[in-house]
Amino acid sequence: NAGVTQTPxxxxxxxxxxxxxxxxxxxxxxxxxWYRQDPGMGLRLIHYSVGAGITDQGxxxxxxxxxxxxxxxxxxxxxxxxxxxxSVYFCASIPLSGTGDYEQYFGPGTRLTVT
Amino acid sequence: DAKTTQPTSMDCAExxxxxxxxxxxxxxxxxxxxxxxxxxxxxPQYIIHGLKNNETNEMASLIITExxxxxxxxxxxxxxxxxxxxxxxxxxxxxxxxIFGTGTRLQVFP
Numbered sequence: 001n002a003g004v005t006q007t008p009x010x011x012x013x014x015x016x017x018x019x020x021x022x023x024x025x026x027x028x029x030x031x032x033x034w035y036r037q038d039p040g041m042g043l044r045l046i047h048y049s050v051g052a053g054i055t056d057q058g059x060x061x062x063x064x065x066x067x068x069x070x071x072x073x074x075x076x077x078x079x080x081x082x083x084x085x086x087s088v089y090f091c092a093s094i095p096l097s098g099t100g101d102y103e104q105y106f107g108p109g110t111r112l113t114v115t
Numbered sequence: 116d117a118k119t120t121q122p123t124s125m126d127c128a129e130x131x132x133x134x135x136x137x138x139x140x141x142x143x144x145x146x147x148x149x150x151x152x153x154x155x156x157x158x159p160q161y162i163i164h165g166l167k168n169n170e171t172n173e174m175a176s177l178i179i180t181e182x183x184x185x186x187x188x189x190x191x192x193x194x195x196x197x198x199x200x201x202x203x204x205x206x207x208x209x210x211x212x213x214i215f216g217t218g219t220r221l222q223v224f225p
Binding site: 004088 | 151156158159161164213214215216217218
């Protein structure tokens with residue numbers, strides 16, 4: 001298994017541009033989520049999904065959209081990039097939902113800079 | 116989700132045990148305690164989790180107090196590669212969201 005993969009690894013955007021961060025997992029996990037991590041800070045939850053066709057907001061959803069058309073993929077879209085969205089973005093997945101007794105797998109991250 | 120309190124930073128000599136404390140005084144009966152770590156800016160890595168009983172795996176041990184208001188992560192023989200930020204997280208059984216705090220930065224020195 002490749003685990004959780006993210007592309008691209010690095011990205012530079014200009015203010016106002018849009019783009020999609022890709023996340024995929026090959027473990028057939030139901031639950032997937034996106035976090036952002038600003039310098040010197042912990043991770044903050046942006047959006048999450050408990051299965052194909054189901055998404056919900058996390059702590060900091062503004063400026064981001066998500067969709068979940070398949071179990072494997074969970075892309076994060078930045079509609080109009082702003083310098084405040086400069087951060088490292090992590091995607092994660094979980095094999096089960098609703099039990100609490102499991103570990104979460106994280107991808108390697110995407111470093112985004114908005115100028 | 117219950118909030119957690121961790122020291123900002125700790126030091127540990129290589130080869131010695133690293134004991135990382137976490138306070139979660141408002142934890143509920145259905146909330147698990149999880150520990151993750153993040154080395155440099157890599158994705159967080161799962162270490163261990165528990166509900167009531169102490170747990171041990173190949174990486175670490177987790178000691179949870181009887182009242183469950185605090186816990187300690189123990190790395191029995193710390194190495195330089197254990198230098199990382201360690202996050203203590205509590206989560207209810209009926210939610211899949213992990214809420215990260217700022218963690219403890221552990222520095223292992225030679």
